[in-house]
């Protein structure tokens with residue numbers, strides 16, 4: 758995805774170079790990263806794999822439960838999802854230009870189709886972060902999202918709604934070629 762959209766630059770403090778942030782990336786993006794300041798963003802987020810083996814710490818106190826929950830890959834409709842859906846469908850976000858109409862309508866449509874369950878909770882979680890990533894990317898910036906087929910097609914819809922709805926371009930899908938075998942076909946996507 759290339760950001761490539763005509764967002765008017767807002768005066769913001771420069772991002773601190775070479776800093777590692779710890780915690781929920783939504784909080785970090787919203788509170789620490791300025792608009793139009795990032796050249797490249799790569800994420801390897803949870804895939805909605807329904808596995809919990811991504812937990813990187815388990816000795817935090819209850820005050821950190823919210824973060825710990827974000828580090829597992831099992832999703833359920835709950836308070837975080839409700840708050841995320843409320844944020845996305847809040848008319849104020851649309852009016853402020855923070856969200857595109859396509860993004861709001863997509864999530865509304867997915868709510869009708871998928872109902873309020875695990876997949877929608879995952880997509881609401883990802884949409885909020887993709888919106889912030891779009892905000893922080895420079896108009897010349899690029900975004901790589903690493904995922905698997907569990908939710909890739911839904912994520913492509915979200916990416917198109919957020920990026921292409923604001924002049925960004927989808928550039929390509931990169932497939933990880935794990936092995937060479939018989940019956941190989943030529944695939945239009947790039948392969949590694």
Ligand SMILES: C[S@@+](CC[C@H](N)C(=O)[O-])C[C@H]1O[C@@H](n2cnc3c(N)ncnc32)[C@H](O)[C@@H]1O
Nearest residue numbers: 780781782783801802803804811812813827828
């Ligand atoms: C698919 S794993 C990728 C891990 C790493 N890229 C690797 O290859 O080892 C997803 C990672 O995202 C982290 N994660 C999940 N939700 C997060 C969030 N809201 N903010 C920051 N990191 C998060 C998880 O802790 C996990 O390490």
